[in-house]
Amino acid sequence: MFEIALLLMLAFILLMAIITVESRDLLSAVVALGAVGFGLAVVFLLLRAPEVVTAQIVVEIITFITLILTVYKTSKSDTTPQVAMRNMSPQILAIVFFSILFIMFVLPGLRALPEFGSPVMNVSGSYINRVTREIGANNIVTAVLLDFRAYNTLIEAFVILTMVVGVFIVMRPKGRKDGPNS
Amino acid sequence: MDPIVKKFANIFIAPMLVFGLYVVIYGHVLPGEGFDGGILIAGAFILTMMVYGREEARKRLNFSFALIVSALAGLCFIIIGLLGLAGFSPEHKFIFDNFLPQGNPSNLFSGGIVPVCNVVLGIMVGTGFYALFGYLVVSKGEKGENEK
Numbered sequence: 001m002f003e004i005a006l007l008l009m010l011a012f013i014l015l016m017a018i019i020t021v022e023s024r025d026l027l028s029a030v031v032a033l034g035a036v037g038f039g040l041a042v043v044f045l046l047l048r049a050p051e052v053v054t055a056q057i058v059v060e061i062i063t064f065i066t067l068i069l070t071v072y073k074t075s076k077s078d079t080t081p082q083v084a085m086r087n088m089s090p091q092i093l094a095i096v097f098f099s100i101l102f103i104m105f106v107l108p109g110l111r112a113l114p115e116f117g118s119p120v121m122n123v124s125g126s127y128i129n130r131v132t133r134e135i136g137a138n139n140i141v142t143a144v145l146l147d148f149r150a151y152n153t154l155i156e157a158f159v160i161l162t163m164v165v166g167v168f169i170v171m172r173p174k175g176r177k178d179g180p181n182s
Numbered sequence: 183m184d185p186i187v188k189k190f191a192n193i194f195i196a197p198m199l200v201f202g203l204y205v206v207i208y209g210h211v212l213p214g215e216g217f218d219g220g221i222l223i224a225g226a227f228i229l230t231m232m233v234y235g236r237e238e239a240r241k242r243l244n245f246s247f248a249l250i251v252s253a254l255a256g257l258c259f260i261i262i263g264l265l266g267l268a269g270f271s272p273e274h275k276f277i278f279d280n281f282l283p284q285g286n287p288s289n290l291f292s293g294g295i296v297p298v299c300n301v302v303l304g305i306m307v308g309t310g311f312y313a314l315f316g317y318l319v320v321s322k323g324e325k326g327e328n329e330k
Contacts, residue, residue, distance in 0.1 A: 050213035054205070058221045062228065069232070136284040137210040137293030145215060146299040150278035153299075154259055157306050161256055164249060164314045171317045 003116075006046055013039040024078050030067045034060065051141050191233040198226040206304035210296040211288055216303025223304065224311035236319055245316035248309040255306035262295055262302070 016035040023029040037060035044052045137143040145153050202222030205214035231239035266279030285292035
């Protein structure tokens with residue numbers, strides 16, 4: 001039952017992603033993209049990961065509003081010229097060739113994967129034991145992110161700060177007074 | 183903006199802000215952490231900016247001030263890591279060492295440096311995203327002056 005619900009949600013997400021790519025009306029494409037994001041949130045909820053669900057929903061809402069405003073202010077239909085199928089034979093050959101190559105390399109890896117629902121606990125088992133003993137925080141994900149992997153989180157946060165500073169430098173209307181172009 | 187949007191925004195901004203603060207402060211006990219709570223706080227401010235316009239949002243919280251607060255929070259994060267390296271516990275000294283007392287699990291004050299890092303990260307991400315949107319949004323009829 002659980003696997004059937006999961007597969008149905010994944011099929012829904014795939015359908016919505018195809019609609020997003022193929023739709024000529026940009027507003028419906030944005031709505032279909034939102035359906036992809038919220039379907040992914042439902043999948044995470046089925047897999048019991050509430051951490052990821054909160055992040056997914058918040059980011060999804062912000063991007064959804066921003067994309068809706070962008071479509072509202074600019075253009076409402078996709079005007080990319082479509083290429084006929086018979087003019088695309090080299091691309092189709094390349095796609096077939098690389099799909100065969102991809103499947104050849106991926107199939108051995110898929111066979112080596114562990115069974116669904118029985119993960120390999122090499123690293124995570126020791127993390128779970130050490131969190132209750134050494135840190136004492138209830139939420140193991142946050143404890144791993146902010147204690148064992150705090151260096152990683154620090155760099156992530158500074159990527160965001162660098163992005164904000166870069167946007168500030170690019171978007172300011174007036175340059176420096178003593179700059180070369182003034 | 184429309185009066186309908188304004189009415190709904192007036193209702194929703196305060197609960198969004200309170201829920202963001204709740205996620206940040208209880209990040210080490212319940213699901214969620216600094217990133218999610220910070221983006222929720224920034225989302226409340228961004229909603230204010232979209233409904234009432236950029237000038238009105240700038241009067242409440244200046245974008246450059248928000249960027250400076252974000253950078254100072256990042257500095258606080260580095261200082262917490264270096265305090266662990268300085269060594270308050272005698273047996274292990276490394277960067278981001280958990281030097282605060284452990285406390286009772288599932289209490290608010292537990293987990294050593296984890297709640298402190300959560301609050302710092304929430305401030306950093308929230309003000310950073312607010313400043314990002316403030317610099318990117320240029321509304322109609324406005325020349326776009328980011329320098330005040």
